[in-house]
Amino acid sequence: MAKEVILSAKAISIRAKRRKLAEKVFVVIAFISLLAVLFTLIQLLSSVFVKGLKWLDLQFLTSPPSRFPEKTGIYPALIGSTWLIVLTIAIAVPIGVASAIFLEEYSGKSRISRSLDIIIGNLAGIPSIIYGIFGLAIFVRYLHLGRSILAGALTLSLLILPVIIISTREAIRAVPRGLREISYALGATKWQTIRYVVLPVSSRWIATSVILSIARVIGETAPLIAIGALSFIMTTPRSVFDPFTALTIQIYTWLSKPQQDFKEIAAAGIIVLLLLFGFFMAIGSAVRYRAGKFKE
Amino acid sequence: MMARLLDRKKIASLKERAIVSILAASSFLSIIVTVALTLILFTEAIIFFEKVSLKEFLTGTKWAPLFYDPSFGVLPLVAGTFLTTMIAIVIALPLGLIIAIYLSEYSNKKFRHYVKIFLEFLYSIPTIVYGYLALVVFTPFLKKYIPVEIFNAFSASVMMGVMILPIIASLSEEAFSSVPKDLREASLALGATRLDTVLKVVLPYSVSGVLASVILAVSRAIGETMIVAVAAGSTPNFTLNPFVSVQTMTAYIAQVSMGDTPFGSIEYASIYAVGFLLFVITFTLNYLSRVVFRWQKK
Structure with a gap:
């Protein structure tokens, strides 16, 4: 009897040791997988820099595209992307913020508000290429905007609108109730409270969402391809009705060429793209961090 | 004096009402976009289905729209999409x-915070960059070991896997973190290791959250365009062989609208x-993801 107990106690301790070992093995595996993802990414990105850096010079930044690798450049694409960013933000942000204010402050928990919630959630999940062919039909064809900057910006605005609405709603929701009540107690109307209390308090969060949207607009490719922004553009656009090219589109064009040189030039384009993208992501994260979203 | 004050109040309330209607109009734009988008896709698709039967479209195994004698069986595109998505998952x-x-x-809080920032960054990298990496870096590397075509489903899928990894990692992490502390502590108090607790308490409790994250990741992978357009090729192949060129639904749309x-x-x-079709599939998946996610909340 006593012998059996001792044996099973031994067995238990062996099992406990095994379980502890299993746990240690898991932690090691988990840590290695995390590092693997990190290092793969660093490895891949560094290969972009190695390939692209030698083509990246002032000439590259200030020249139009050319069929000669040594003469080609990214200037019209840079200008095109800038136009796109400015226009898209100018269109999408006011509408998005207005919509978020309505949903958060005015519509309450009504049925309309709940269905709008679902609708906006759905819009956020639609693949970007579908926005592209929608823009192609609506803006390019029916509204006769052609394959212009305006058509591109409108298409991208629809794409980022749900994202801006959702993040702005979160920002507005985070404003403490007490602040609103102080404002009401001083006799302010609802709109005055929103205008002078809620918006200023949540402005940093809203700014974050705007900056992150800029990063998204810089990197978006598929919808622009769909509306046909792929033409070989030598000149910079003069108005919003002109055809255009963008950074991502230019990179895609280079990638589609068979010559090895153009693959490396695409890498140079990607460096420019990643620097711009990283710049806005970093600013966005910094503003959010200072706004205290992650201060637990 | 009193009258003047009242007047000002009236004007103020008029102004408020005007503002509210502007705000409401902005909100209703989302409804208009949804309706218009569905309508446009539907009416343009109807024009297509006047010429090609729904049966041929959904069951045909040959997709050759540019041939002299064109055929419009969507299954090769669906197979391409399915293949790349599955490998990525x-x-x-x-x-x-x-x-x-x-x-x-x-992990401790600080480490978690930094890893989550890294994951967010990983997820928001422009997908053309992943396409480039698949085509110019990963495929040549693969070619040293396996005979693959220049454009192949596998390279694109691997990069797509990297792209959707943050969705699964981030959302599952949130699901795990929402498991009540008591449950964990009860398990630890019984002498279970942390790993036992994860496998027998945390995972079963948050299985719906994990499932929701996977469905969402599948939906994103299906809708992703640039990685497959750049690296997976433009040959509508009715195949599940990952080492040859395929064409996904999204890549086809990109290819045609480009010309x-x-x-x-x-x-x-x-x-x-x-x-x-793509819209219906992703819409259904997103809906499913939301339904599954709600199980956990109950």
Whole structure:
């Protein structure tokens, strides 16, 4: 009897040791997988820099595209992307913020508000290429905007609108109730409270969402391809009705060429793209961090 | 004096009402966009289905819209999409889960914070960059070991796996973190190791959250365009062989809209038929993901 107990106690301790070992093995595996993802990414990105850096010079930044690798450049694409960013933000942000204010402050928990919630959630999940062919039909064809900057910006605005609405709603929701009540107690109307209390308090969060949207607009490719922004553009656009090219589109064009040189030039384009993208992501994260979203 | 004050109040309330209607109008734009988008996809797809039967579209195994004798069976495009998505999930799911478990159960707050920023960055990298990496870096590397075509489903899928990994890792981590502390502590108090607790308490409790994250990741992978358009090729192959060139639904739409396809032609209409199918699939998946996610909340 006593012998059996001792044996099973031994067995238990062996099992406990095994379980502890299993746990240690898991932690090691988990840590290695995390590092693997990190290092793969660093490895891949560094290969972009190695390939692209030698083509990246002032000439590259200030020249139009050319069929000669040594003469080609990214200037019209840079200008095109800038136009796109400015226009898209100018269109999408006011509408998005207005919509978020309505949903958060005015519509309450009504049925309309709940269905709008679902609708906006759905819009956020639609693949970007579908926005592209929608823009192609609506803006390019029916509204006769052609394959212009305006058509591109409108298409991208629809794409980022749900994202801006959702993040702005979160920002507005985070404003403490007490602040609103102080404002009401001083006799302010609802709109005055929103205008002078809620918006200023949540402005940093809203700014974050705007900056992150800029990063998204810089990197978006598929919808622009769909509306046909792929033409070989030598000149910079003069108005919003002109055809255009963008950074991502230019990179895609280079990638589609068979010559090895153009693959490396695409890498140079990607460096420019990643620097711009990283710049806005970093600013966005910094503003959010200072706004205290992650201060637990 | 009193009258003046009242007047000002009236004006103020008029102004408020005007503002509210502007705000409401902005909100209703989302409804208009939804309706218009569905309508456009539907009406343009109808033009396509006047020429090609729904049966041929959904069951045909040959997709050759540009041939003299064109055929419009969408299955090769669906197969391409299915193939790339499945490989991406097979890569992203185990890695994503392991990272999520590590973050929620083992790592400290600071480390978790930085890893989550890194994951967010990973997810928002422009997908053309992943396309480039697949085509120019990963495929040549693969070629040293396996005979693959220049454009192949596998390279694109691996990069797509990296792209969707953050969705699974981030959302699963949130699901794990929402498991009540008592349950964990009860398990630990009984002498279970942390790993036992994860496998027998945390995972079963948050299985719906994990499932929701996977469905969402699948939906994103299906809708992703640039990685497959750049690296997976443009050959509608009815195959599940990952080492040859395939074409996904999204890549087809990109390919056709890129060229100067005349409005009103059958190829032009076909992108809306494919787009409509893509819309239905991703919409259903997103809906499912939300339903599954709600199980956990109950």
